[in-house]
Amino acid sequence: MDKLFCIKRDAEIVRKFNGNNYAQLAKQYGLSERAIRTIIADYINEMYGSVQTSLW
Numbered sequence: 001m002d003k004l005f006c007i008k009r010d011a012e013i014v015r016k017f018n019g020n021n022y023a024q025l026a027k028q029y030g031l032s033e034r035a036i037r038t039i040i041a042d043y044i045n046e047m048y049g050s051v052q053t054s055l056w
Contacts, residue, residue: 009029010039010042010043013025013029013036013039013040014039014040014043016028017036017040022036022037022040
């Protein structure tokens, strides 16, 4: 159940991310800015990482 909550929370964070609101999201979700940056980076890597590796 915890993992499902984190997946949903992370998806909300990614949806609300506007490119410059790390601090706002961190405060809203009770996380550090570093955690927010990691969530966003993981999403970007998941979405685009496979595209880049397939080019090589």
